[in-house]
Amino acid sequence: MKYLGLDLGTRTLGVSISDMTKTIATVYGVIHFEENNYDEAISKLSTIVEKEPIEKFILGFPKNMNGSVGPRALVTLDFKKQLEETFNIPVEMQDERLSTKEASGYMITADMSRKKRKKKIDSLAANIILQTYLDKRKE
Numbered sequence: 001m002k003y004l005g006l007d008l009g010t011r012t013l014g015v016s017i018s019d020m021t022k023t024i025a026t027v028y029g030v031i032h033f034e035e036n037n038y039d040e041a042i043s044k045l046s047t048i049v050e051k052e053p054i055e056k057f058i059l060g061f062p063k064n065m066n067g068s069v070g071p072r073a074l075v076t077l078d079f080k081k082q083l084e085e086t087f088n089i090p091v092e093m094q095d096e097r098l099s100t101k102e103a104s105g106y107m108i109t110a111d112m113s114r115k116k117r118k119k120k121i122d123s124l125a126a127n128i129i130l131q132t133y134l135d136k137r138k139e
Contacts, residue, residue, distance in 0.1 A: 001055035004028070004048065005130025007096065007122050008060065008079055013041045014122030016130045017052060022137070025130035027123045038079055042086050049087055057083055060096030060129040094133045096125070 003022055007014035013031040018024065028048065033040035048054075059080055062072045069077075080091045 001053045003056050003058050003130060003134070004052070004054050005058045005094075005126045005133070006045075006060065007126035007129055008038075008041075008076055009122060011035050012122045013045065014124070014126030015045075015048065016123065016127035018130060018134060022134055025127050025134060027127045030122045038075075038082060041079075042082055045083075046086070049089070054087075054089055057087075057089055057091040058094050058130050058133045059083070059091050060125070061093040062096055092133065094129050096129050 002020060003018040005014075005016035005018070005025055011033060013033070015028040015031060016025045017028045019026070031041055031044045033044065059076065061076055062070075064070045064073075076093075080093065083089070083091050
């Protein structure tokens with residue numbers, strides 16, 4: 001069984017997947033949907049869940065820098081509930097503060113063009129979220 005890492009945006013859902021040993025996260029891709037249409041995101045995610053043996057979702061939790069829960073985090077909590085109800089698979093929340101900035105930094109260091117960074121940022125952020133969770137489990 002594998003874990004699926006998710007980075008929820010307003011129009012995209014970055015997706016990464018663990019290996020069977022739950023040690024290494026790998027970029028899976030990005031799901032695009034109409035702005036704030038999370039039903040569409042869930043529907044498209046079901047294709048992945050049907051193909052892969054998913055044991056748990058690791059969903060990025062966008063807390064404010066001071067640790068408080070803002071509007072984006074509330075949307076994410078609603079999405080968590082929707083995931084659990086739709087797939088009957090547990091969802092763990094992973095603090096994602098600075099994951100997008102970290103992903104962007106990696107791509108800038110790799111001298112990736114702005115256009116390419118825009119296409120890959122969500123899946124790489126999902127990968128960072130999942131890898132952080134996996135690393136934390138091993139401690």
